[in-house]
Amino acid sequence: MTEPHDPRGNLVRPYAVTRGRTEPIRDIPIEAVLVASPAAVQESRFAGHDKYRIAVLCEPKAQSLAELAALTRLPLGVARVLVADMVADGLLSLHSAAPLKGYTERMDLLGRVLSGLRKL
Amino acid sequence: MDFASSERAGAPPSEITSAKIVIAGGFGVGKTTLVGAVSEIEPLTTEAVMTAAGAGIDDASKVPEKGTTTVAMDFGRITMAEDLILYLFGTPGQTRFWFMWDELIRGAVGAAVMVDTRRLTDAFAPLDYFENRHLPYLVAVNCFDGAPRYEPEEVREALAIPARVPLVMCDARHRESVKAVLISVVEHAMTTLVAEHEQGIVVA
Numbered sequence: 459m460t461e462p463h464d465p466r467g468n469l470v471r472p473y474a475v476t477r478g479r480t481e482p483i484r485d486i487p488i489e490a491v492l493v494a495s496p497a498a499v500q501e502s503r504f505a506g507h508d509k510y511r512i513a514v515l516c517e518p519k520a521q522s523l524a525e526l527a528a529l530t531r532l533p534l535g536v537a538r539v540l541v542a543d544m545v546a547d548g549l550l551s552l553h554s555a556a557p558l559k560g561y562t563e564r565m566d567l568l569g570r571v572l573s574g575l576r577k578l
Numbered sequence: 579m580d581f582a583s584s585e586r587a588g589a590p591p592s593e594i595t596s597a598k599i600v601i602a603g604g605f606g607v608g609k610t611t612l613v614g615a616v617s618e619i620e621p622l623t624t625e626a627v628m629t630a631a632g633a634g635i636d637d638a639s640k641v642p643e644k645g646t647t648t649v650a651m652d653f654g655r656i657t658m659a660e661d662l663i664l665y666l667f668g669t670p671g672q673t674r675f676w677f678m679w680d681e682l683i684r685g686a687v688g689a690a691v692m693v694d695t696r697r698l699t700d701a702f703a704p705l706d707y708f709e710n711r712h713l714p715y716l717v718a719v720n721c722f723d724g725a726p727r728y729e730p731e732e733v734r735e736a737l738a739i740p741a742r743v744p745l746v747m748c749d750a751r752h753r754e755s756v757k758a759v760l761i762s763v764v765e766h767a768m769t770t771l772v773a774e775h776e777q778g779i780v781v782a
């Protein structure tokens with residue numbers, strides 16, 4: 459099959475794995491953590507090679523979007539599209555990045571990070 | 579620390595929170611070294627595709643045919659508890675990637691701007707950047723072997739660092755030194771948050 463000339467040029471190629479989509483269905487912060495659902499590995503077997511690899515990586519331990527992009531060697535934007543799809547399909551659950559609002563929540567998080575660092 | 583036993587013992591925690599601290603600074607200032615000194619994993623690199631002009635990170639639909647570039651960020655991880663992970667993100671060294679910094683600092687707890695006393699002027703651009711953003715940051719002077727030794731106050735004066743911004747000396751290769759830097763970042767973030775709360779900027 460010959461592709462029509464695409465004015466976006468080379469950049470499109472990495473997005474072949476997302477079937478050309480470049481916008482994730484939801485925004486995911488790079489440090490947000492993803493956990494595989496119990497059947498994720500099994501169910502993603504036919505969801506495409508990259509989704510399968512992502513499921514396998516999230517199986518033993520929670521991984522951030524940044525880790526998934528780095529370990530699969532996918533560009534961050536591509537990994538974000540795939541991960542967002544997998545969250546929508548129930549293959550992965552998205553865990554929250556640090557709270558941005560609310561004095562009490564933010565102070566609580568800072569306190570926990572501080573004691574975590576002191577224990578290192 | 580190893581949380582493997584608690585992870586395996588039962589279901590994963592219902593909510594895992596992740597926090598990040600940004601390690602900024604000019605080219606070759608020791609960002610990756612600092613991250614590696616405390617990370618439980620070998621620092622990883624993630625790449626983002628973008629235009630050289632800086633429009634639309636990773637967004638191919640807005641990208642004209644030329645001038646795309648790949649920018650690499652490296653990062654490390656510290657699993658603090660079953661339900662708490664701290665990530666340390668190093669900024670890309672080159673200043674033409676500012677727009678990538680905006681994505682990196684979004685939601686961060688705070689930042690450390692690293693300074694190399696052999697190339698003090700490299701710090702001006704990153705310091706300017708943080709002066710114009712709403713994120714608590716401090717300055718970490720990385721003490722390279724054979725670099726000129728300055729008193730902290732001399733560095734502060736040379737770089738016109740405001741009094742409210744903490745300045746610490748460090749050795750990015752040493753875990754204890756890096757721990758101290760990160761603890762200072764978090765303490766500074768807490769002090770800033772308390773002050774903003776008292777001024778009514780941040781509400782409960």
Ligand SMILES: Nc1nc2c(ncn2[C@@H]2O[C@H](COP(=O)(O)OP(=O)(O)OP(=O)(O)O)[C@@H](O)[C@H]2O)c(=O)[nH]1
Nearest residue numbers: 605606607608609610611671721722723749750751
């Ligand atoms: N003596 C000494 N050398 C250091 C220190 N920190 C880093 N280095 C060395 O300086 C060089 C650059 O350090 P990196 O950690 O790669 O610097 P970087 O900021 O990540 O560099 P870029 O990502 O290229 O901008 C390496 O060869 C390090 O081994 C330090 O505290 N003391």
Ligand SMILES: [Mg+2]
Nearest residue numbers: 609610652668
């Ligand atoms: Mg580096």
